[in-house]
Amino acid sequence: MDLVRLVVVALVLVPCVVFRHSADAENRHVFLDWEVSYAVRSPLGVAKKVIAINGDFPGPLLNLTTNDVAHVNVLNTLDEPFLLTWNGLQMRRNSWNDGVAGTNCPIRPGENWTYVFQVKDEVGSFFYRPSLGLHAAAGGHGPIRVNNRPVIDVPFPRPDGDLDVxxxxxxxxxxxEMRQHLDKGSDLPSPDGILIDGLGPYEASLTFKAGRTYRLRVSNVGTRTSLSFRIQGHKLLLVEAEGTYTAQKHYASLDVHPGQSLSVLVAADQAPKPYYTVVSSLFVTPELFGVGTVLYAGGPSAAGSAATGDAPLHDLSSHNSYNRSMEQAKTIRMNLTSGAARPNPQGSFHYASINVTRTVLLQNGVADIDGRRRCTVNGVTFANTGTPLKLADYFRVPGVFTVVSGRPERRNRPALGTTVIDASYKDFVQIVFHNRLPSLQTWHLDGYSFFVAGMGWGKWSPDTRSTYNLVDAVYRSTIQVYPASWTAVLVYLDNEGMWNLRSQDLEKKYLGQEVYLRVSQGNSEVSDPRDELPMPSNALLCGKATGLRSWYRLGPGPA
Incomplete structure (x- = not known):
């Protein structure tokens, strides 16, 4: 097989080797070797040890097309265990390769492990990042594109350039140091700045050619801060959000909350001079800014021209407002007439006509548990046990996790726990996130996208369903919940596995704000993964699963 591999060069010149099955010509196999190592960078003028991939910070582009099977061999040269997770990829039938502590044993220092997964219908913009501890605050992230097959049209003219930001x-x-702050009960201080493509103020640049149109895939890979993205003098035409083509609408600026990705089209229709890309923090004091430059080919350089003047940092009225942000969020809707990975329109799944079989209500909180400040979901702070929940479930290891109802339960006081919400395969579930805290939250569900049906101020009740968007709600995997407010999403549980539901605020996740969703055809005691891929033959075993390999149940992974 190795003798017939083909070399494919991605946009950022990352080499990957490809093999096609003779029996299934559509399934292209993409082979990548990534070495994870420490490097030293000073994007804000202060040297810091960062996590690089193949020496790059940010890491290389993972460029795939619908039906591709990725084989990503990760060599960990750090002095700590390491895992990568694939933010927004649905990992169909394959939570074995999700890359979080509840599904995978970590890759130990000096060792390697190969992720194997197939991309299917999630055509769009995503990113990968480390999932253990606070590693994501040191880098280790990079962009992911899932492209449509050539036989499927996109709902806009093909852009002249495709750029990851x-x-x-x-x-x-x-x-x-960040761990020490949190472990002793202190809040993290405010961030020191905003980076664009891993670079500090005025270092990142894009080059446009006059008269051309560019697709910018923007992802917020930061630690905890919501951001506003804009380009001086140019409109942003929103066309996609985390794998869903959106109703096309121009914006002067767009909010991108932690863990979110979106695509905009930008027309190079201005005078050929330098312009600024401005990324500003939202809802924090003091306000922070990341500034890059857009140059027009053949025009003056930023260094040689004063035509642009100072960067327009405070150029939007009432910009830093929760009300404004929520109103903008409600304008982001699905494009019902376009297809994505398949010929049928995105809107052909009429989610409003499906009866909700269950409501999961998740309330966040902060509590002192065992003398330490913790973050909770329904009064429980998630505690990793050292045994991936997926392995404990597969091998029937008792005492690793507790199945909970998925609704606030009466308890004397908040507590530590390793909690799993049990769910039935092909149920249609409403998940309501209720944020009782004074800061914005973002939540992400691995393995799925969901319809963002509604959001509003105050406390959710069943009567608020009358305010839902049941026609063209955007379908994405990461959603924000504003302070003292709620957000409701609808999700069709058609992807068996053990899936992580977590805060995308790295501080809150580190302090325990996550839970797992087990989707199976079994019962509340034992899952029955009839529609799931078998345990891969290279699966790592650790914790209470060490030595429990069951050869008759192993399989090769995606094909």
């Missing part, structure tokens, strides 16, 4: 807040302090 990774934005996020940044701390100059080392990850070990």
């Amino acid at each position: 990774l934005v996020g807040d940044w701390y100059n302090m080392d990850v070990s």
Whole structure:
């Protein structure tokens, strides 16, 4: 098989080797070797140990097309265990390769492990990042594109350029210092700045050619801060959000909350001079700014022209407002007439006509547990046990996790726990996130996208369903919940597995704000993964699953 591999060069010149099955010509196999290592960078003028992939910070582009099977061999040269997770990819039937502590044993220092997964209908913009501890605050992230097959049209003219823009807040302090702050009960201080593509102020640049149109895939890969993205003098035409083509609408600026990705089209229709890309923090004091430059080919350079003037940092009225942000969020809707990975329109799944079989209500909170400040979901702070929940479920290891109802339960006081919400395969579930805290939250569900049906201020009740968008709600995997408010999503549970539901605020996740959703055809005691891929033959075993390999149940993974 190795003798017939083909070399494919991605947009960022990342080599990957491809093999096609003779029996299934559509399934292209993409082979990548990634070495995870420490490097030193100073994006804000202060040297910091960062996590690089193949020496790059940010890491290389993972460029795939519908039906591709990715084989990503990750060599961990750090001095700590490491895992990558694939933010937004649905990992169909394959939570074995999700890359979080509840599904995978970590890759130990000096060792390697190969992720194998197939991309299907999630055509769009995503990113990967580390999932253990606070590693994501040190980098280790990079962009993911899932492209449509050539036989499927996109709902806009093919752009003249396709560019990945990774934005996020940044701390100059080392990850070990951040851990010390949180472990002793202190809040993290405000971030030190905003990076664009891993670069500090005025270092990141894009080059446009006059008269052309460019697709910018923007992802917030930061630690905890919501951001506003804009380009001086140019409109942003929103066309896609985390794998869903959106109703096309122009914006002067767009909010991108932690863990979210979106695509905009930008027409190079202005005078050929330098312009600024401005990324500003939302809802924090002091306000922070990341500034890059857009140059027109053949026009003056930023260094040689004063035509642009100072960067327009405070150029939007009432910009830093929760009300404004929520109103903008409600304008982001699905394009019902376009297809994505398949010929049928996205809107052909009439979610409003399906009866909700269950409501999961998740309330966040902060509590002192065992003398330490923790973050909770329904009064429970998630505690990793050292045994992946997926392995404990597969091998029937008792005492690793507790099945909970998925609704607030009466308890004397908040507590530590390893909690799993049990769910039935092909149920249609409403998940309501209720944020009782004074800061914005973002939540992400691995393995799925969901319809963002509604959001509003105050406390959710069944009567608020009358305010839902049951026609063209956007379908995505990460959603924000504003302070003292609620957000309701609808999800069709058609992907068996053990899936992580977590806060995308890295501080809150580190302090325990996550839970797992087990989707199976079994019962509340034992899952029955009839529609799931078998355990891969290279699966790592650890914790209470060490030595429990059951050869008769192993399989090769996606094909």
